[in-house]
Amino acid sequence: MFFHFVLLVVSLVSFLRNFHASGCEPPDNVFFSVVNHTGPMIEGRQYTLQCAVQDVAPVENLNVTFYRGPTALGRLQPNNNAEKTPVTENFTLNITSSKEDDGVQYWCEAKLELGPEGPQQPPVVTSHKLTATVYYQPHLHGSSHPDPIIIPEGNPLQLNCSAVGNPRPSFNWTVPSDNPSPSNLSVLTINSVTSADNGLYTCCVSNNMGTLAVTFNVEVQDLNCTDKPEFTPSRLVVKHGDPTSASCSVCQKACIGHIFNVEASIGDSTKNGPTVSWTVDKLTEWSISPLCYYTDKDGKQCCVRLPITVYKPPDNVFFSVVNHTGPMIEGHQYTLQCAVQDVAPVENLNVTFYRGPTVLGRLQPNNNAEKTPVTENFTLNITSSKEDDGVLYWCEAELELGPEGPQQPPVVTSHKLTATVYYQPHLHGSPHPDPIIIPEGNPLQLNCSAVGNPRPSFNWTLPSDNPSPSNLSVLTINSVTSADNGLYTCCVSNNMGTHAVRFNVEVQANHIPIILGAIAVAVAVILILAGVGYHRFHRHNRTDSTT
Numbered sequence: 366m367f368f369h370f371v372l373l374v375v376s377l378v379s380f381l382r383n384f385h386a387s388g389c390e391p392p393d394n395v396f397f398s399v400v401n402h403t404g405p406m407i408e409g410r411q412y413t414l415q416c417a418v419q420d421v422a423p424v425e426n427l428n429v430t431f432y433r434g435p436t437a438l439g440r441l442q443p444n445n446n447a448e449k450t451p452v453t454e455n456f457t458l459n460i461t462s463s464k465e466d467d468g469v470q471y472w473c474e475a476k477l478e479l480g481p482e483g484p485q486q487p488p489v490v491t492s493h494k495l496t497a498t499v500y501y502q503p504h505l506h507g508s509s510h511p512d513p514i515i516i517p518e519g520n521p522l523q524l525n526c527s528a529v530g531n532p533r534p535s536f537n538w539t540v541p542s543d544n545p546s547p548s549n550l551s552v553l554t555i556n557s558v559t560s561a562d563n564g565l566y567t568c569c570v571s572n573n574m575g576t577l578a579v580t581f582n583v584e585v586q587d588l589n590c591t592d593k594p595e596f597t598p599s600r601l602v603v604k605h606g607d608p609t610s611a612s613c614s615v616c617q618k619a620c621i622g623h624i625f626n627v628e629a630s631i632g633d634s635t636k637n638g639p640t641v642s643w644t645v646d647k648l649t650e651w652s653i654s655p656l657c658y659y660t661d662k663d664g665k666q667c668c669v670r671l672p673i674t675v676y677k678p679p680d681n682v683f684f685s686v687v688n689h690t691g692p693m694i695e696g697h698q699y700t701l702q703c704a705v706q707d708v709a710p711v712e713n714l715n716v717t718f719y720r721g722p723t724v725l726g727r728l729q730p731n732n733n734a735e736k737t738p739v740t741e742n743f744t745l746n747i748t749s750s751k752e753d754d755g756v757l758y759w760c761e762a763e764l765e766l767g768p769e770g771p772q773q774p775p776v777v778t779s780h781k782l783t784a785t786v787y788y789q790p791h792l793h794g795s796p797h798p799d800p801i802i803i804p805e806g807n808p809l810q811l812n813c814s815a816v817g818n819p820r821p822s823f824n825w826t827l828p829s830d831n832p833s834p835s836n837l838s839v840l841t842i843n844s845v846t847s848a849d850n851g852l853y854t855c856c857v858s859n860n861m862g863t864h865a866v867r868f869n870v871e872v873q874a875n876h877i878p879i880i881l882g883a884i885a886v887a888v889a890v891i892l893i894l895a896g897v898g899y900h901r902f903h904r905h906n907r908t909d910s911t912t
């Protein structure tokens with residue numbers, strides 16, 4: 366026990382001595398980078414990986430290894446450098462990126478190889494790992510298809526041009542009929558081919574690195590049925606879980622010796638002469654297309670498929686405003702969302718957004734050929750205005766099933782959401798004269814009625830510097846005096862804003878009493894003067910007569 370301890374101490378001491386004797390200094394830090402480059406790499410281009418080893422000594426014992434995931438890409442030693450004190454050195458390695466490098470981790474490792482006298486575990490410092498993104502043009506995945514693709518009329522056809530690429534590629538199709546691209550998916554599906562589907566199909570797969578064109582040469586085999594089987598009705602639209610039936614008149618003419626039937630994954634077929642009835646008590650499949658066929662004496666086959674649309678109205682339609690509750694603010698943008706749950710087939714869906722009775726927008730799902738029920742969200746952006754305060758928003762999901770569908774197409778309506786829109790006060794009513802001229806003694810009404818949400822408050826500033834006499838929209842003075850002359854300001858405010866309305870009031874002084882008083886005084890003076898004059902005249906006359 367004691368012996369073991371002594372041995373341990375001795376070996377530790379010898380290790381430390383050796384370590385120092387060699388002047389060993391493991392690197393402080395090891396940085397991995399791509400020289401002059403950030404962001405995604407491009408397939409086929411050359412990049413220089415760099416490993417910066419900081420403060421290491423002795424540099425001649427250094428061994429730098431570059432890794433791609435777990436694989437060593439290259440091992441580098443410094444160029445003859447006899448420097449014993451710590452140095453910082455950069456090591457580089459050139460690589461050419463390939464699409465297989467997308468997502469791999471690059472890194473490097475610096476190791477001091479100190480020989481048999483060195484520590485048993487040579488000092489190693491590892492850089493951080495850098496995950497590479499490599500952009501590359503689309504490449505097909507999957508096997509090649511036969512050329513031409515020979516397919517009998519009435520059969521389903523799938524053309525698959527699945528491809529990988531970075532960024533994720535987009536797909537578009539050119540079809541023989543010169544119709545616009547029927548799909549932006551990698552797989553083009555035709556439920557039942559006809560001779561019109563004969564010809565050349567091109568799938569264009571592209572991303573910003575390049576484009577790949579895949580051509581499919583489709584030969585629809587004409588069964589040349591002069592006496593073709595016929596389904597009545599020729600198309601079915603059935604609610605999932607409902608019963609349904611159709612009959613196939615196999616051959617109108619001689620059916621002698623023909624082998625015929627209706628083939629379907631569910632339901633019963635009953636023959637009655639050259640007619641086959643197909644019935645299902647409960648249609649529980651989402652994708653079904655019964656085949657009515659016959660094979661004549663020569664082995665020639667003739668068939669027709671019955672296309673069936675299996676539908677299911679949505680379980681629920683939820684209306685909401687994305688990431689928002691409570692009142693809206695005038696002028697802000699909001700995203701309305703209509704979440705339609707469990708509807709099939711989604712391609713027949715039509716979603717309408719309403720504002721009260723008005724249609725705001727009608728949306729269809731993006732090319733989605735899924736036949737089983739799906740849940741999909743539809744969104745519409747609006748900018749709220751004060752006129753939207755109090756209106757009802759809602760949405761509606763409708764399945765448009767065509768003339769074979771139910772008379773009343775299935776419609777599910779969301780609940781209605783009453784919008785509250787906050788907006789700053791807006792005056793209502795006509796402008797007032799400026800100035801407002803009013804004779805003294807008259808009543809005066811100043812009206813600054815306004816609407817706003819929340820309901821605005823009013824305060825008034827008077828010429829007299831008195832405190833606001835009213836918190837109503839109308840200020841009333843029963844009888845104006847000259848003291849009421851001046852500027853009135855009505856402040857209408859809510860938490861959305863403030864609006865100030867100014868009224869310039871000029872009170873006209875009333876002069877009538879003064880004029881009347883002046884006239885009265887004048888009349889009195891005249892009367893007095895006249896009285897005095899008369900008196901004097903008579904006294905004079907009397908004096909004359911006495912003399």
Ligand SMILES: *[C@@H]1O[C@H](CO)[C@@H](O)[C@H](O)[C@H]1NC(C)=O
Nearest residue numbers: 399400401402412413415457
């Ligand atoms: C890095 O880019 C700079 C400027 O673009 C250039 O001067 C320098 O030579 C480049 N270094 C390498 C190693 O390519």
Ligand SMILES: *[C@@H]1O[C@H](CO)[C@@H](O)[C@H](O)[C@H]1NC(C)=O
Nearest residue numbers: 396398415417453454455456
């Ligand atoms: C090593 O590379 C770094 C950048 O990663 C640079 O700043 C430094 O100057 C380089 N040192 C030498 C000695 O080349």
Ligand SMILES: *[C@@H]1O[C@H](CO)[C@@H](O)[C@H](O)[C@H]1NC(C)=O
Nearest residue numbers: 411412413414457458459460
């Ligand atoms: C790596 O590539 C650069 C140019 O990108 C070149 O200057 C350098 O010599 C190459 N290094 C090696 C080791 O091939």
Ligand SMILES: *[C@@H]1O[C@H](CO)[C@@H](O)[C@H](O)[C@H]1NC(C)=O
Nearest residue numbers: 425426427428440442478479
């Ligand atoms: C670097 O590592 C390799 C392989 O492990 C080895 O052969 C070589 O001797 C080492 N270089 C030094 C300087 O120790």
Ligand SMILES: *[C@@H]1O[C@H](CO)[C@@H](O)[C@H](O)[C@H]1NC(C)=O
Nearest residue numbers: 506507508523525526527552
């Ligand atoms: C299309 O081909 C790819 C690759 O072979 C395959 O993974 C995918 O399942 C195919 N899609 C269909 C619908 O057949």
Ligand SMILES: *[C@@H]1O[C@H](CO)[C@@H](O)[C@H](O)[C@H]1NC(C)=O
Nearest residue numbers: 536537538545546569571576
């Ligand atoms: C299909 O993609 C190709 C290549 O990106 C483009 O030239 C062509 O206009 C596209 N066609 C349609 C119908 O989008």
Ligand SMILES: *[C@@H]1O[C@H](CO)[C@@H](O)[C@H](O)[C@H]1NC(C)=O
Nearest residue numbers: 585586587588589590591592
């Ligand atoms: C189809 O049948 C008709 C009459 O039976 C015949 O005249 C015609 O050539 C046939 N067409 C093909 C493409 O076999």
Ligand SMILES: *[C@@H]1O[C@H](CO)[C@@H](O)[C@H](O)[C@H]1NC(C)=O
Nearest residue numbers: 686687688689699700702744
């Ligand atoms: C909703 O809000 C969350 C968190 O605030 C955010 O991460 C998300 O992107 C928002 N969604 C939309 C559609 O704006």
Ligand SMILES: *[C@@H]1O[C@H](CO)[C@@H](O)[C@H](O)[C@H]1NC(C)=O
Nearest residue numbers: 683685702704740741742743
């Ligand atoms: C649809 O919206 C709801 C929230 O209303 C969210 O929980 C769900 O993940 C969304 N579904 C899809 C497919 O975007």
Ligand SMILES: *[C@@H]1O[C@H](CO)[C@@H](O)[C@H](O)[C@H]1NC(C)=O
Nearest residue numbers: 698699700701744745746747
């Ligand atoms: C709706 O607005 C959001 C941002 O609020 C934006 O990301 C989105 O593209 C807009 N949608 C439409 C259909 O304009």
Ligand SMILES: *[C@@H]1O[C@H](CO)[C@@H](O)[C@H](O)[C@H]1NC(C)=O
Nearest residue numbers: 712713714715727729764765
């Ligand atoms: C959606 O409704 C509009 C107008 O009613 C109609 O023109 C359109 O064909 C409908 N879309 C589908 C997929 O039925």
Ligand SMILES: *[C@@H]1O[C@H](CO)[C@@H](O)[C@H](O)[C@H]1NC(C)=O
Nearest residue numbers: 823824825832833856858863
């Ligand atoms: C009147 O309202 C304005 C704006 O809200 C405010 O600045 C002012 O102090 C108010 N005056 C009185 C007397 O309340």
